[in-house]
Amino acid sequence: MENNQYTYFKRDISWLSFNYRVLLEAKDERLPIYERIKFLSIYSSNLEEFYKIRVSGYHSSLLKNIKRDESIEEAMRTIVQINSEVTAQEKEYYAIFNQMILPELKKNNIVLYQSDQVEPFHRAYVEKYFNEEVFPYLQPMIILKDDIHSFIQDGRIYQVISLLQKKKKKEAEGLKYTYAIMKIPFTKIPRFIELPSYGGNYYIMFIDDVIKANMQSVFPGYEIVDCFSIKISRDADFSLEDEDQKDIAEKILRKVRKRKIGAVTRFQYDKDMPDYFLRYLCETYEIEEEELLPSGRYLNLSDLSNLPNPVGDSLKQKLPQPLRVPELESNTSILRVLRKQDVLLHFPYQSFDYLLRFLMQAAFDPKVIEIKVTQYRVAENSAVINSLISAAKNGKKVTVFVELKARFDEENNYLSSELMQQAGVKIIYSLPGLKVHAKLAYVRKRSNDPDDPLKGYAYLGTGNFNEKTARIYSDKGLLTSNKEIIKDIDEVFRVLEGKPYTHNFRHLLVTQFNLLPAIHQLIDREVESVKNGGLGHIILKMNSLEDKGMINALYRASEAGVKIDLIIRGICCLVPNQPFSKNITVTRIVDAYLEHARVWYFFHEGEEKVYLTSADWMERNLHRRIEVAFPVYSEKPKRQIVDILKIQLEDNQSAVWVDEHLNNVFKRDTTSSDEAPVRAQQAIYDYLKKSTGLY
Numbered sequence: 001m002e003n004n005q006y007t008y009f010k011r012d013i014s015w016l017s018f019n020y021r022v023l024l025e026a027k028d029e030r031l032p033i034y035e036r037i038k039f040l041s042i043y044s045s046n047l048e049e050f051y052k053i054r055v056s057g058y059h060s061s062l063l064k065n066i067k068r069d070e071s072i073e074e075a076m077r078t079i080v081q082i083n084s085e086v087t088a089q090e091k092e093y094y095a096i097f098n099q100m101i102l103p104e105l106k107k108n109n110i111v112l113y114q115s116d117q118v119e120p121f122h123r124a125y126v127e128k129y130f131n132e133e134v135f136p137y138l139q140p141m142i143i144l145k146d147d148i149h150s151f152i153q154d155g156r157i158y159q160v161i162s163l164l165q166k167k168k169k170k171e172a173e174g175l176k177y178t179y180a181i182m183k184i185p186f187t188k189i190p191r192f193i194e195l196p197s198y199g200g201n202y203y204i205m206f207i208d209d210v211i212k213a214n215m216q217s218v219f220p221g222y223e224i225v226d227c228f229s230i231k232i233s234r235d236a237d238f239s240l241e242d243e244d245q246k247d248i249a250e251k252i253l254r255k256v257r258k259r260k261i262g263a264v265t266r267f268q269y270d271k272d273m274p275d276y277f278l279r280y281l282c283e284t285y286e287i288e289e290e291e292l293l294p295s296g297r298y299l300n301l302s303d304l305s306n307l308p309n310p311v312g313d314s315l316k317q318k319l320p321q322p323l324r325v326p327e328l329e330s331n332t333s334i335l336r337v338l339r340k341q342d343v344l345l346h347f348p349y350q351s352f353d354y355l356l357r358f359l360m361q362a363a364f365d366p367k368v369i370e371i372k373v374t375q376y377r378v379a380e381n382s383a384v385i386n387s388l389i390s391a392a393k394n395g396k397k398v399t400v401f402v403e404l405k406a407r408f409d410e411e412n413n414y415l416s417s418e419l420m421q422q423a424g425v426k427i428i429y430s431l432p433g434l435k436v437h438a439k440l441a442y443v444r445k446r447s448n449d450p451d452d453p454l455k456g457y458a459y460l461g462t463g464n465f466n467e468k469t470a471r472i473y474s475d476k477g478l479l480t481s482n483k484e485i486i487k488d489i490d491e492v493f494r495v496l497e498g499k500p501y502t503h504n505f506r507h508l509l510v511t512q513f514n515l516l517p518a519i520h521q522l523i524d525r526e527v528e529s530v531k532n533g534g535l536g537h538i539i540l541k542m543n544s545l546e547d548k549g550m551i552n553a554l555y556r557a558s559e560a561g562v563k564i565d566l567i568i569r570g571i572c573c574l575v576p577n578q579p580f581s582k583n584i585t586v587t588r589i590v591d592a593y594l595e596h597a598r599v600w601y602f603f604h605e606g607e608e609k610v611y612l613t614s615a616d617w618m619e620r621n622l623h624r625r626i627e628v629a630f631p632v633y634s635e636k637p638k639r640q641i642v643d644i645l646k647i648q649l650e651d652n653q654s655a656v657w658v659d660e661h662l663n664n665v666f667k668r669d670t671t672s673s674d675e676a677p678v679r680a681q682q683a684i685y686d687y688l689k690k691s692t693g694l695y
Helices: 011-025 034-064 072-107 120-137 207-213 248-261 276-283 303-304 334-338 352-365 383-393 412-420 484-494 514-531 546-560 620-624 635-650 680-691
Strands: 110-114 142-145 159-166 180-183 191-199 201-206 222-234 263-270 292-295 343-347 370-376 397-402 426-427 437-448 455-459 473-480 537-540 563-568 586-590 600-601 611-615 628-631 655-658 664-666
Touching: 011 034, 011 072, 011 664, 034 072, 034 222, 034 263, 034 303, 072 110, 072 159, 072 276, 120 180, 120 191, 120 201, 120 292, 120 412, 142 159, 159 276, 191 207, 201 207, 263 276, 263 655, 276 303, 334 343, 334 352, 334 473, 343 352, 352 370, 352 383, 352 437, 352 455, 370 383, 370 412, 383 397, 383 412, 397 412, 397 484, 412 426, 455 484, 484 628, 514 537, 514 546, 514 600, 537 635, 546 563, 546 586, 546 611, 546 620, 586 635, 611 635, 635 680
Parallel strands: 110 201, 263 292, 370 397, 397 426, 537 563, 563 586
Antiparallel strands: 142 180, 159 180, 159 222, 191 201, 222 263, 343 473, 370 437, 437 455, 455 473, 537 600, 586 655, 600 611, 611 628, 655 664
16 A cells, blocks of 8 residues: 655656766766766766657647646646756756866866857968868858748757848947858768867867857858857657557658657757847747756757867776676687576676677577577667578578667667568567567577477576677676576567467566566565564665655565665655655766666575566556566576675765755765775676686
8 A cells, every 4th residue: 555655756857866966977076087078978968868758748748738647737847847957957067067177178288169269370270161161061041030930950059140231230229130040060060170289289169169250251241249059859759559550660760750840848048148039039939938948158068979089098087898707718609608507797897799609609500490589779780680680591590579669779770670681580570559678589409408409598688789888888697598597588589479378487577477566575575574573675776766666665665674775877766764765775876887787686584586687667667568577596696796786885986875855965975084985886897807717
């Protein structure tokens, strides 16, 4: 039963707390300057997607009266709350950029222009660059409020200009301005232009300022009165859950193409823009007050990830080389190793190449007869896809379940599925009403064992089959030939293929079948242990915790005396430090790698149950997706997982407590001076290096 006293953070306000934690990395002076700049870029990129997907839902509620968990009035209050928080964060963002990042760049002899006032020693170069590289691609258009106004594309920077004709300048006052708009041609020119060095300094200029410095040549016969940057974010969300699944690929692609013309969810503008100018633009483009977000001189600062680094590696974060796994190095055949033992892989601390080798060896092994894989997000020019194509060309039966509804990867998934189909791979597209988010690969091989003539091998992961993100996402994957787990995996694929199945999963926990009851049983077991005078302890690591049913179960366990440690990177709707949550702590870790692994630990009266999973405890994951949680039975991998969880809980450098006000409270600020510093990601690397005998 739900306690009426239980409270919850709003999902999207909680997410803003996470993104603010990302922003705080840019303030950390212990980090190299280009690492700090990277986090400014990530913050901006995250916020752009947030407005396209999450804020668009609130606007849809207002415009279309779409049914949501909250009323129209509550939706409006949430928009106001979001915009207020974002405005405050953006103010701090630009303070960090101007007062911390730019001076630190200058210390390293890098000058990033913050004006279109070009130094005399650069004027000739900037003018020449503009005339030759920029001017041919500019397309200025006049804006007439009631007659002419161009469509503003999603996510692109535009410069808006107010003008006065020079010949009318000295005439009577009260003249109306002429207004113009011009898109920065982002596909033709880089955002940052490296200028000639001078006086021992490297100089870089925003393309925005290169254009502004030469604006007069774009509008001859006019005086440039004002020029500012604007940007619109548009609704990029869509749903196919209620539609007929026939020809779903084409339906999804049509909706993807319509993203570019979605409803406005955010209108960003330079906060220095005068009222007369902003008012004219709002009236012309029908911008509502709740869509207005004042920002800085430079928009789309996710582009900072491309800021040139003329000094070199000394200003960047040095990431260690992925570790090798001794048991997989001592044998040329991974499948042969798996006949004897399970192998747990920790990305990016250990190399993703082992998974690629697993698939490639299966593709060329003459005894392998079948390969099945789920595809959610893969890299462009994916080595995983190439392995599956090779397997099909080598006569293997290859089946790939492609989730076309993976947001912003729909087109890439469709194109990769087309390539696989041309090679003879059997492609199965999205299930009606469900996204398939499980990360599974399954190999069947002829065996000489009369008791097991078709031997199964599998990979189960917490993250995607994506060799590029595996370099920066912290995930875990299990390679196994455990017969019982293989039997359950075979059952999962029968579900995905629409074949008859028993629903009887004995080891795997699968949403829509046995996962939710199993989680509740595991939590209840900890509660019973405490009631019987024993110890109850739960550690949960995930990206997001939103589902109220799960939160209520944790609240009840806390009230019963179960110790609960949560390690949650992103959304957390559970409120700590309340009477009903006094035994719950919430830790958030943001560091060089994106914390992405989902791990469940239950003390279980000393037996220690450990699961890895693709599932966050979000309503969508638990009720509208196919997710798989898998147990880790082998003692060595299980001990590694538990030890790593403890390291993460001991982090007092990159970790924060999330408090009852959604504040990010750095543990390092509450750590006594005699405590040894622990930075979890470095400590995990050292732990794995030592535990695998690589020291």
